[in-house]
Amino acid sequence: MPTIKEIATMASVSRSTVSRVLNDSGYVSDEARKRVEQVIKETGYMPSVQAKALRTKKTKVIGVIVPTIRTETSSRLVAGMDYILAEAGYQVLLATTNQEREKELEFLQLLQTRQVDGIIFAATNVEPTLIEKINCLSIPITVIGQEIDGVPNVLYDDYHAAKDLTQLLISKGHKRIGFIGVNEKDRAVGYLRKKAFLEMMKRASLNVETGWVQEGIFDIHSGYVATEKMLAYSKQLPTAIFAVTDRLAIGAMQFLKQHNYRVPDDIAVVGIGASEISEHLTPALTTVDYQYEQAGRQAAMLLIQQLNVKESVTKKIVLDYRLLDRDSV
């Protein structure tokens, strides 16, 4: 690959002129421009991204931090981001934390020294040190899925979605409803969804047995186990189970089917997430669609907006959700 210097020599102009042609900046005579373009075409020259980045401090790369890329949620998020970012000429540099807190910090640092133009961060645990780090970051950032003050956020409306879903169960006549959650350190998925559930039950004056509240992690099997425990420890069996993710719901349904409970006739099940499989289950799972790809797009757009205006915006976007009332209730 030739350098700009060689192109300049070949076209009998200075490097400056070649640069002007490349960036379409400043004055260049038609004649000079043509000569340069000709040489560029002949040689297939492409300017060195490294050199350009060093000089201009712009890399056209966006760092994306996600807990994992294996789950449908994350991969859809990233797909959505990538769609918008690619359109705007950016590429995605991926960083996966595997839920480890030190790694979140580490990657924020790493991406900064890599001089990415911006960061999109799908956080899980939001603790003070992390927030502090984010706030003193010199790069535009957008946080998705967890609320952090002072930075642009794209948020799911976990609270209201969970409320609506609980209300749906109640309105269909369920009075005994079990709950499968996750660790409450995850404020959005763990804390807010549970809070909404409990509040709605209280408002409807419905009792929640302690055995009805179980906790899983993020995989299908833990939904299975949680359901097993729930049924074992209940004085009275619940008639419905609210699982905070589709995978947990799928695990629950699997356990129920295998133990000859009919869904939804004996026990109804709902999830959150609208995973691809959810509508192909029998019965089709009632769930909430957060439209993760859309969320990724929004986050990317919000970031690009910041990059363009060059001053930190602190907008919050609360995403819409759709209740998918299907056959499992």
Added chain:
Amino acid sequence: MPTIKEIATMASVSRSTVSRVLNDSGYVSDEARKRVEQVIKETGYMPSVQAKALRTKKTKVIGVIVPTIRTETSSRLVAGMDYILAEAGYQVLLATTNQEREKELEFLQLLQTRQVDGIIFAATNVEPTLIEKINCLSIPITVIGQEIDGVPNVLYDDYHAAKDLTQLLISKGHKRIGFIGVNEKDRAVGYLRKKAFLEMMKRASLNVETGWVQEGIFDIHSGYVATEKMLAYSKQLPTAIFAVTDRLAIGAMQFLKQHNYRVPDDIAVVGIGASEISEHLTPALTTVDYQYEQAGRQAAMLLIQQLNVKESVTKKIVLDYRLLDRDSV
């Protein structure tokens, strides 16, 4: 962030000495080293990746080209790669092609000008122009999932896996077996799996009605539709369906259940891919586990190997697969 020059001044040494400390190369007195390290610690200095890359031509970034990041297959692949690459100090720059051929070429070019240290390419269509481009690339590359001569490959054993799976169906007494494939331009998934199926049927002297052979794309719904067509156009109904991916198999099962065919009693179903959900379906899907994460790891390891020896290896790794004989047959 200070520069190496400032660190040098602060530690009363030259930039060269700081560089030597940073890279642990050449001779540096203990005393000088200590002073430099002290200043680095105090300032929190981190060398500019851009400048380093410009000088050394190494970016510590690996470009990964995949058709999409939304599917379980791809996301697992990438997760596997990321695991190994992160361990070796590389980061992943993502490029998704959405199956568009021009984009595959475009990204190969783009990644090259970005001076990534290596490329991992999960190709789909392998046509001459692409192969040519790959062969004249100046960067180490590893291709995964499709066989291309002259470059290191990580391959699934599509042919034998499909044969084994067909054999399994035959050995369980099935004589009328339907097939749901994908476009044969995809040599691995479309062509090889079909070839293996047809050969095994022929070898067992089993007839394959034309209506029994259907084609879908890569989503669940197309498996549903293909099954619908298959049953509509069959003179005699098949007793088993071989779908070349799990998603197609899931679509098939969904259609069958909804139309009151029992799986596997009336019609058995098998897939390929061992998607997470496959074991949680009722009945649990018989499928082939390609261990995509493992595949991603292998590809990453193969690439790193090339980077280390600095000469192009042309090794081929054919991955092992596991037949998961579950309840859908």
Added chain:
DNA sequence: AAACGGTGTGGTATCGATACCACAAATTGT
């Protein structure tokens, strides 16, 4: 005719690091 503003071009400094060489000082060998 002098002054002026718009065009077009080249030269030089710079971004922040490493490579490489020159050279001084310390150590070793004979």
Added chain:
DNA sequence: ACAATTTGTGGTATCGATACCACACCGTTT
């Protein structure tokens, strides 16, 4: 004691681009 290493350090060139300024050349304006 002197040459030959080994060790330690700094200076300069370079990677490949852009930023910015200086200047030359025009045609207008006063």
